[in-house]
């Protein structure tokens with residue numbers, strides 16, 4: 001009889017952890033390599049699980065694929081490791097005399113950062129291992145610990161094409177009942193069934209308690225059976241190891257409850273031992289599977305209020321209808337806020353719509369932009385536009401930060417990748433990049449729907465207005481515009497550009513973007529000296545100054561005041577070029593020299609006033 005016919009009539013018991021039992025060989029060790037160097041040890045683990053009552057055992061091949069083995073320089077051993085794994089499992093079965101099924105394990109690759117591996121890389125990696133395992137005589141396959149549903153669906157389709165053997169697919173949950181991308185477990189399992197998985201379920205990450213609650217939300221499926229492989233418990237971290245604690249009696253009771261939720265294949269994942277498996281086998285092996293169950297509906301997101309403490313309309317609405325000026329004033333690199341605050345006050349008095357506060361630009365630590373935002377808001381009622389990079393915060397930190405911004409009543413965010421750490425003051429520091437700028441924009445928009453990254457209700461909807469970065473200083477403007485279109489699809493409400501230094505380029509940018517529905521704030525940064533101009537021209541990627549601008553700055557020579565006046569004059573002529581094409585002007589204050597951006601703000605206002613007066617006199 002095959003595995004699936006057997007499952008028609010009874011509950012089968014899977015095995016438990018392999019990896020955590022092998023910790024004694026070192027946490028950083030490649031556990032699959034032990035198939036070659038310690039085959040007896042692996043066989044003993046299988047035998048212990050078979051003795052405990054496991055009807056289905058897994059080959060020790062969880063990470064025996066190119067991507068994972070190459071981390072240990074073991075990619076050339078891939079074939080040996082996989083083939084040997086099957087042989088060891090079969091020998092364990094033979095020695096024991098009982099007849100458990102031997103299934104080939106292929107583990108998932110992606111974790112939270114989808115972009116770490118493309119689907120093509122994953123598919124290639126999967127195929128290789130699948131073909132090796134297919135060359136052996138197995139009773140089925142288990143694809144386990146898949147956090148990313150897209151990945152699991154892609155590899156399941158490959159496996160389903162290649163083999164008629166039973167396929168078990170186990171996802172790993174983000175939190176109870178929900179996958180990492182917010183998909184409900186019940187929906188995910190249905191999709192896997194539709195793609196041809198014979199057994200679908202969950203493994204790893206959560207202990208029995210949360211897995212049980214998750215299964216309560218899953219109906220019995222038409223064709224596929226349900227499986228559950230909980231961890232021993234939630235882990236604690238001790239001496240560099242994840243430690244799991246739970247006794248066998250608890251697993252005995254939980255196995256009975258898994259059965260009541262329709263699980264037909266019940267095993268264990270990290271932290272479980274032969275003792276846990278034995279307890280579960282004793283609990284349910286003699287009981288018939290259930291054929292009907294009541295499903296609990298998951299928490300639905302109702303009555304989520306928008307708490308709009310932002311009385312004025314969002315910037316992207318303001319700039320659609322009237323002239324709008326935002327000014328960047330960088331948070332100080334050293335402690336002490338005096339000059340910054342004086343500048344912020346002067347800019348407020350000059351009539352800017354918002355002050356934009358960089359997030360450690362050029363990957364250099366500065367006073368937190370939220371601290372600066374809080375002060376300028378409290379002291380001068382100035383609207384802060386907060387830059388938020390993916391560089392310094394992981395997915396936990398980003399979400400916590402967004403909740404904090406909402407709580408403080410700051411709703412204007414520029415969502416960006418962030419300059420990489422290696423260009424800044426601490427080149428050895430990590431750049432996190434759990435998310436790309438596209439993902440961050442989508443995440444913020446999901447917050448506006450009242451949901452966290454995983455789809456968990458936030459209790460309130462946020463009302464962030466999301467700006468995205470536009471770098472027009474690239475060789476192929478059309479490609480940059482494509483990125484803008486993608487950012488709009490993710491939910492960007494408007495764009496803010498890098499500074500531009502040529503009238504011609506301003507017109508080109510207008511022509512290339514005039515079809516976009518979202519407004520653009522055009523970046524203008526006054527030059528302060530010839531050295532500053534030469535640095536920007538020669539060393540800032542993508543930015544080229546025209547010869548006439550460079551020679552105007554050069555003529556000012558070392559006379560600082562003259563150079564500043566020349567820089568301002570150039571900035572004004574760039575404003576002239578942008579004036580009728582873009583409502584939004586983004587002025588960047590160089591080196592906290594706020595008097596320059598104050599003067600440019602006044603210049604824009606005067607131009608606007610003159611334009612209005614001309615209009616009125618025409619009427």
Ligand SMILES: Cc1cc2nc3c(=O)[nH]c(=O)nc-3n(C[C@H](O)[C@H](O)[C@H](O)COP(=O)(O)OP(=O)(O)OC[C@H]3O[C@@H](n4cnc5c(N)ncnc54)[C@H](O)[C@@H]3O)c2cc1C
Pocket residue numbers: 357358359360361362363387388389391414415416417418419420436437438468469470471474476479480481483496497498
């Ligand atoms: C207005 C503004 C404010 C900024 N503020 C900060 C800040 O506060 N802190 C900070 O650290 N950084 C800041 N930056 C820099 C920014 O984080 C990025 O490094 C860069 O500008 C890319 O924009 P993005 O973050 O939206 O990334 P994306 O558009 O997502 O680009 C990500 C990557 O793709 C590359 N890329 C972009 N366009 C193209 C293209 N056309 N072709 C090929 N590759 C491309 C980029 O070089 C980058 O490596 C700011 C940039 C702008 C325009």
Ligand SMILES: [Zn+2]
Pocket residue numbers: 145203204205231269270
């Ligand atoms: Zn596990």
